[in-house]
Amino acid sequence: MLRRLYIRDFVIVDRLELEFEAGFGALTGETGAGKSILIDALSLALGARADAGMIRAGSERAEVSAEFDLPADGALAAWLQDNDFEAEQTCLLRRVIDNAGRSRAYLNGMPATLGQLRAAAEFLADIHGQHTHHSLLRAESQRALLDAQAGLTAQAREVAEKYRLWQKLAQACAHAARDAEATARERETLEWQVGELRTLAFELVQWQEDNQEQRRLAHAASLIDGTAAALAVLDDGDTAVAPQLDQMLARLGGLADYDEALREPLDLLANAQIQLQEAGHALRHYQGKLELEPQRLAELENRLAAVLALARKHRVAPEELPQQLVQLQMRLDELSLFADATALAEREAKAHADYAAAAKILSTGRATTAAALGKAVTEAMQQLAMAGGSFAVALEPLPDGAAHGLENVEFLVSANPGQPLRPLAKVASGGELSRIGLAIQVIASHSSQVPTLIFDEVDAGIGGRVAEIVGRLLHQLGQYRQVLCVTHLPQVAACAEWQWSVAKEERGGRTFSQVSPLDRDQRVDEIARMLGGVNITPTTRKHAAEMLGG
Numbered sequence: 429m430l431r432r433l434y435i436r437d438f439v440i441v442d443r444l445e446l447e448f449e450a451g452f453g454a455l456t457g458e459t460g461a462g463k464s465i466l467i468d469a470l471s472l473a474l475g476a477r478a479d480a481g482m483i484r485a486g487s488e489r490a491e492v493s494a495e496f497d498l499p500a501d502g503a504l505a506a507w508l509q510d511n512d513f514e515a516e517q518t519c520l521l522r523r524v525i526d527n528a529g530r531s532r533a534y535l536n537g538m539p540a541t542l543g544q545l546r547a548a549a550e551f552l553a554d555i556h557g558q559h560t561h562h563s564l565l566r567a568e569s570q571r572a573l574l575d576a577q578a579g580l581t582a583q584a585r586e587v588a589e590k591y592r593l594w595q596k597l598a599q600a601c602a603h604a605a606r607d608a609e610a611t612a613r614e615r616e617t618l619e620w621q622v623g624e625l626r627t628l629a630f631e632l633v634q635w636q637e638d639n640q641e642q643r644r645l646a647h648a649a650s651l652i653d654g655t656a657a658a659l660a661v662l663d664d665g666d667t668a669v670a671p672q673l674d675q676m677l678a679r680l681g682g683l684a685d686y687d688e689a690l691r692e693p694l695d696l697l698a699n700a701q702i703q704l705q706e707a708g709h710a711l712r713h714y715q716g717k718l719e720l721e722p723q724r725l726a727e728l729e730n731r732l733a734a735v736l737a738l739a740r741k742h743r744v745a746p747e748e749l750p751q752q753l754v755q756l757q758m759r760l761d762e763l764s765l766f767a768d769a770t771a772l773a774e775r776e777a778k779a780h781a782d783y784a785a786a787a788k789i790l791s792t793g794r795a796t797t798a799a800a801l802g803k804a805v806t807e808a809m810q811q812l813a814m815a816g817g818s819f820a821v822a823l824e825p826l827p828d829g830a831a832h833g834l835e836n837v838e839f840l841v842s843a844n845p846g847q848p849l850r851p852l853a854k855v856a857s858g859g860e861l862s863r864i865g866l867a868i869q870v871i872a873s874h875s876s877q878v879p880t881l882i883f884d885e886v887d888a889g890i891g892g893r894v895a896e897i898v899g900r901l902l903h904q905l906g907q908y909r910q911v912l913c914v915t916h917l918p919q920v921a922a923c924a925e926w927q928w929s930v931a932k933e934e935r936g937g938r939t940f941s942q943v944s945p946l947d948r949d950q951r952v953d954e955i956a957r958m959l960g961g962v963n964i965t966p967t968t969r970k971h972a973a974e975m976l977g978g
Contacts, residue, residue: 431447431495433495436492438468438472438492452923454915454923454927455914458932462930462932464885470494472525478523483525483527488526491522491525495521498517503877504552508535508548516536521533554880554881564839564852565853571836587831591787591831593782597772601769601776618763622757622760625753628735628738632750638731655714662708790833798822799821805864805868808867808871814844816845817842817844880910880912882914891917895917896920899919921955922976927945929954951972952976956968956972959972
């Protein structure tokens with residue numbers, strides 16, 4: 429569950445740190461006080477898009493951190509470990525935005541990509557905005573909700589992948605005969621190119637060694653002359669350094685008997701004598717291996733020239749030739765398969781069968797969940813001032829199938845008794861859509877594994893007895909999920925186990941948003957305000973206290 433939310437310089441919030449409780453909590457306050465700003469800040473921590481307009485006026489950057497308990501099922505812990513993040517008892521998501529609109533993301537204190545932040549957030553929280561129910565008018569949203577409710581999201585992705593593979597092979601079969609001549613020409617070219625590369629037998633280590641040996645042999649004469657000249661200076665010439673140093677050491681050695689101060693320079697010169705002797709031995713050993721090898725040099729230069737010519741031909745660096753061979757061989761293998769019409773047809777048939785089998789499993793799961801979801805939403809509608817109404821999930825078969833399966837998914841509704849079921853997008857009014865959408869969201873959330881659910885004014889457009897029922901539904905949901913609801917309805921707020929009030933205040937001519945936890949008496953005052961507006965009477969306060977249970 430969400431434990432803490434830290435916000436700094438975000439919109440009209442200067443600095444705010446909130447500690448959350450379990451169960452159902454309500455966030456209330458005057459319109460424009462900044463209730464939804466808190467949800468926007470949390471959304472940012474969960475990976476929402478950022479822009480410089482989110483930074484409080486006069487500030488250089490905005491920062492939001494959200495700390496969650498690590499879910500008990502272990503899925504997030506495994507994901508963190510797989511992605512090289514520390515898996516601790518809590519999960520800390522952090523975003524920083526600068527005044528140029530750039531944002532940085534952090535996960536458990538380590539830099540993360542925005543995609544990684546969003547992936548982790550999927551294990552932690554779901555946010556239902558006040559316009560979320562409008563997405564239910566789209567076929568893809570209805571299908572995604574049904575699959576999520578049935579636990580079939582991964583199966584749906586697998587079906588889509590198998591469908592794409594089948595379609596690719598089906599297209600290959602269709603084009604094989606028409607493109608046979610062009611395919612044959614391309615195969616012939618590829619076979620020649622692959623043969624050239626295989627004959628070259630390029631190896632990166634050998635290429636590096638050949639280059640080094642060629643440089644040595646190409647400069648062999650200079651190396652021989654240079655080595656001889658160095659030995660002449662060291663040891664062999666009339667004015668060689670080594671004999672002179674020997675004479676100097678002998679003379680200074682005798683003088684050191686008269687003055688100990690000469691011992692230090694004498695020791696240094698003795699060390700230099702040893703170094704010169706070793707250098708001379710090394711140079712003679714090196715000189716003994718040097719020789720002119722014109723034939724070997726010609727072989728190396730021919731080999732290197734062949735490599736460079738083939739690299740230019742393929743427009744790659746010599747070091748990339750092995751990868752080029754792999755790519756050309758893969759393309760040749762693919763064309764060889766296409767050239768075998770029988771083998772291609774067999775692969776296409778197998779891919780079709782694999783798709784059909786996976787799609788059938790998906791269809792079976794959808795059918796079971798569609799019936800259960802239809803029944804549950806219908807029962808909820810009876811409580812939400814839509815007595816006699818009904819809801820169903822229709823699965824319309826697709827004879828040839830599609831990437832999303834063997835059927836289209838469509839939500840159907842009858843808002844009044846005796847009316848036929850019709851598509852949700854065509855028959856639901858704004859108020860009905862709000863109530864049906866809320867019922868679907870609450871019911872779908874029951875099966876969700878996400879521990880924290882946030883509802884941002886999803887109760888807009890309802891009131892009275894229906895609002896009280898919505899509050900009870902959210903309270904029930906809070907028995908096994910952490911639920912936070914931004915609401916303007918006293919009936920919903922009264923059902924919460926804890927409540928915060930959001931208000932604006934002015935300091936130094938600037939407006940800031942503040943959040944205050946409410947105790948029992950303060951909750952009575954806040955709900956009375958929600959009931960009665962500016963003038964709160966004793967009767968209003970009494971009503972508010974009754975709504976809170978005494």
